[in-house]
Amino acid sequence: xxxxxxxxxxxxxxxxxxxxxxxxxxxxxxxxxxxxxxxxxxxxxxxxxxxxxxxxxxxxxxxxxxxxxxxxxxxxxxxxxxxxxxxxxxxxxxxxxxxxxxxxxxxxxxxxxxxxxxxxxxxxxxxxxxxxxxxxxxxxxxxxxxxxxxxxxxxxxxxxxxxxxxxxxxxxxxxxxxxxxxxxxxxxxxxxxxxxxxxxxxxxxxxxxxxxxxxxxxxxxxxxxxxxxxxxxxxxxxxxxxxxxxxxxxxxxxxxx
Amino acid sequence: xxxxxxxxxxxxxxxxxxxxxxxxxxxxxxxxxxxxxxxxxxxxxxxxxxxxxxxxxxxxxxxxxxxxxxxxxxxxxxxxxxxxxxxxxxxxxxxxxxxxxxxxxxxxxxxxxxxxxxxxxxxxxxxxxxxxxxxxxxxxxxxxxxxxxxxxxxxxxxxxxxxxxxxxxxxxxxxxxxxxxxxxxxxxxxxxxxxxxxxxxxxxxxxxxxxxxxxxxxxxxxxxxxxxxxxxxxxxxxxxxxxxxxxxxxxxxxxxxxxxxxxxxxxxxxxxxxxxxxxxxxxxxxxxxxxxxxxxxxxxxxxxxxxxxxxxxxxxxxxxxxxxxxxxxxxxxxxxxxxxxxxxxxxxxxxxxxxxxxxxxxxxxxxxxxxxxxxxxxxxxxxxxxxxxxxxxxxxxxxx
Numbered sequence: 001x002x003x004x005x006x007x008x009x010x011x012x013x014x015x016x017x018x019x020x021x022x023x024x025x026x027x028x029x030x031x032x033x034x035x036x037x038x039x040x041x042x043x044x045x046x047x048x049x050x051x052x053x054x055x056x057x058x059x060x061x062x063x064x065x066x067x068x069x070x071x072x073x074x075x076x077x078x079x080x081x082x083x084x085x086x087x088x089x090x091x092x093x094x095x096x097x098x099x100x101x102x103x104x105x106x107x108x109x110x111x112x113x114x115x116x117x118x119x120x121x122x123x124x125x126x127x128x129x130x131x132x133x134x135x136x137x138x139x140x141x142x143x144x145x146x147x148x149x150x151x152x153x154x155x156x157x158x159x160x161x162x163x164x165x166x167x168x169x170x171x172x173x174x175x176x177x178x179x180x181x182x183x184x185x186x187x188x189x190x191x192x193x194x195x196x197x198x199x200x201x202x203x204x205x206x207x208x209x210x211x212x213x214x215x216x217x218x219x220x221x222x223x224x225x226x227x228x229x230x231x232x233x234x235x236x237x238x239x240x241x242x243x244x245x246x247x248x249x250x251x252x253x254x255x256x257x
Numbered sequence: 258x259x260x261x262x263x264x265x266x267x268x269x270x271x272x273x274x275x276x277x278x279x280x281x282x283x284x285x286x287x288x289x290x291x292x293x294x295x296x297x298x299x300x301x302x303x304x305x306x307x308x309x310x311x312x313x314x315x316x317x318x319x320x321x322x323x324x325x326x327x328x329x330x331x332x333x334x335x336x337x338x339x340x341x342x343x344x345x346x347x348x349x350x351x352x353x354x355x356x357x358x359x360x361x362x363x364x365x366x367x368x369x370x371x372x373x374x375x376x377x378x379x380x381x382x383x384x385x386x387x388x389x390x391x392x393x394x395x396x397x398x399x400x401x402x403x404x405x406x407x408x409x410x411x412x413x414x415x416x417x418x419x420x421x422x423x424x425x426x427x428x429x430x431x432x433x434x435x436x437x438x439x440x441x442x443x444x445x446x447x448x449x450x451x452x453x454x455x456x457x458x459x460x461x462x463x464x465x466x467x468x469x470x471x472x473x474x475x476x477x478x479x480x481x482x483x484x485x486x487x488x489x490x491x492x493x494x495x496x497x498x499x500x501x502x503x504x505x506x507x508x509x510x511x512x513x514x515x516x517x518x519x520x521x522x523x524x525x526x527x528x529x530x531x532x533x534x535x536x537x538x539x540x541x542x543x544x545x546x547x548x549x550x551x552x553x554x555x556x557x558x559x560x561x562x563x564x565x566x567x568x569x570x571x572x573x574x575x576x577x578x579x580x581x582x583x584x585x586x587x588x589x590x591x592x593x594x595x596x597x598x599x600x601x602x603x604x605x606x607x608x609x610x611x612x613x614x615x616x617x618x619x620x621x622x623x624x625x626x627x628x629x630x631x632x633x634x635x636x637x638x639x640x641x642x643x644x645x646x647x648x649x650x651x652x653x654x655x656x657x
Contacts (some may be wrong), residue, residue, distance in 0.1 A: 020561030058553040059539065061434045062278045068421055081549045108276050109538040135276045135538070160280040162441070167282070182280060188438040238654060 025236030055106025064189030088126030267455025345637030372562030373405025450493025454541030465499025
């Protein structure tokens with residue numbers, strides 16, 4: 001019997017109070033390597049239920065221009081997966097890690113180069129509760145799933161508006177943490193409105209998955225979630241843009257409270 | 258074991274796969290199904306064969322170099338893909354995929370291109386078959402390859418400059434994948450080499466194998482046996498794969514892929530992924546890559562724009578790992594020398610990509626058995642590279 005998922009518990013705690021859980025996304029090292037940790041602490045102190053940390057990659061095919069540009073800035077500043085995990089481990093050991101469970105979002109190649117066994121062990125030691133890997137569909141999940149599960153780290157499935165119930169069921173088997181529904185047929189980035197089929201697809205996903213279903217991509221304002229039965233909302237581009245314009249994480253989170 | 262048969266669908270040994278966002282799995286499954294049914298049907302095959310003959314001009318000739326054979330003491334043969342319509346082997350694949358697109362009921366043919374050759378071939382096939390055409394191209398390449406941009410526009414294609422990343426081919430591929438996610442209902446992504454997620458490496462190889470199939474038959478007819486060496490340049494690897502594939506079971510035929518070693522200067526990122534790269538995942542496939550220890554993709558360089566890619570087709574990685582093919586490097590200077598040699602000796606202006614394959618033969622001819630038969634795939638003609646050649650000559654004049 002594996003340990004209960006910290007991610008699922010955090011999301012269920014939020015939904016129990018009648019609101020979706022809030023999952024802000026910030027690329028590691030943004031806006032710079034020092035201030036990132038300040039903003040991470042601010043997200044934690046101002047209502048984030050789970051925090052998603054981006055692992056920068058040179059070729060992020062699922063990301064829109066805002067996240068891609070931020071990631072490339074971080075790479076130029078010298079951010080590496082090794083740096084991220086070492087910093088997280090140091091904070092976990094010092095007891096200064098965020099209280100919200102952490103999720104790493106990154107592409108397959110940097111994780112593969114780090115080594116899956118080392119990745120799973122170091123992520124767990126750094127307090128990482130889950131991982132999102134956008135270029136890892138069901139067919140390629142096996143080695144990642146096995147390594148992460150052994151360390152108690154949840155591999156979060158990503159599904160889309162074009163994912164059939166049959167494929168959702170494949171992902172739903174052994175699903176832990178939460179499922180991530182991509183709300184648009186496209187890349188990350190803010191949209192004024194979400195496509196009509198989101199509501200129906202959310203309903204199907206919540207029926208099939210035994211874990212909470214989070215909605216991400218295209219979300220910038222809490223009003224967009226009205227009437228949508230999402231268990232959690234993930235937002236990144238709007239937060240990055242807010243910080244780039246001179247704001248801070250605390251100010252951004254205020255609008256979601 | 259030397260067979261390249263996938264051990265499971267989409268894999269060649271440890272290489273291949275489908276490392277793409279879940280949103281791309283439905284169109285990949287749709288493509289796999291269409292390829293297995295539509296492209297395998299006699300009607301499709303007949304229509305494509307007719308176009309290959311009447312529109313592309315196949316079979317392309319197999320020419321024995323008169324002067325160079327004598328000078329080198331070997332029999333040097335050229336498989337003349339430069340004589341195919343649009344001047345390169347690229348048309349074999351784009352026409353196949355364009356026809357498949359039409360039969361699938363999609364209306365837009367989308368591609369990315371580095372040097373512009375694949376873009377021109379895609380635009381050509383789209384125009385002929387009445388499909389809309391959209392081509393993503395790195396903003397740097399749009400400037401470097403202005404002539405090919407103009408050709409694509411004349412053929413009715415829309416060229417979209419990509420401003421992100423290094424503004425070259427790999428970023429154009431990222432942009433194309435993103436576009437395909439959003440427009441998959443109407444659009445087919447016509448990948449130009451044996452790269453990308455399954456089933457693309459197989460589809461592109463199969464549409465390009467006409468090169469090797471024809472070459473085998475032509476050798477049987479001309480010398481009564483197969484050649485001793487088959488040599489092809491290898492960037493993404495489509496012309497090399499199309500050339501090698503029909504020879505894989507012929508163990509007496511040595512297969513040599515030639516990669517671009519770039520300038521050889523410190524900091525030159527070359528394009529020699531098989532000889533210099535390491536295993537990793539890029540653009541949907543597990544293969545050999547130019548990358549940092551952290552798994553970030555390095556920029557690449559070659560004087561030949563078509564070889565300038567930090568990855569390579571997964572089946573090549575397998576052919577190398579299994580020992581069936583070997584991969585060697587040629588640098589910019591050697592390729593340029595081979596370019597000029599072929600121009601003067603045989604009256605053929607080769608593409609700079611093909612000049613790499615030719616350069617390997619020129620550099621190694623002394624160690625090859627006297628009188629052996631060496632076939633080089635001349636993947637394209639060099640008219641497109643005259644701007645690069647002129648720039649190099651002007652730089653050399655200034656330095657002299």
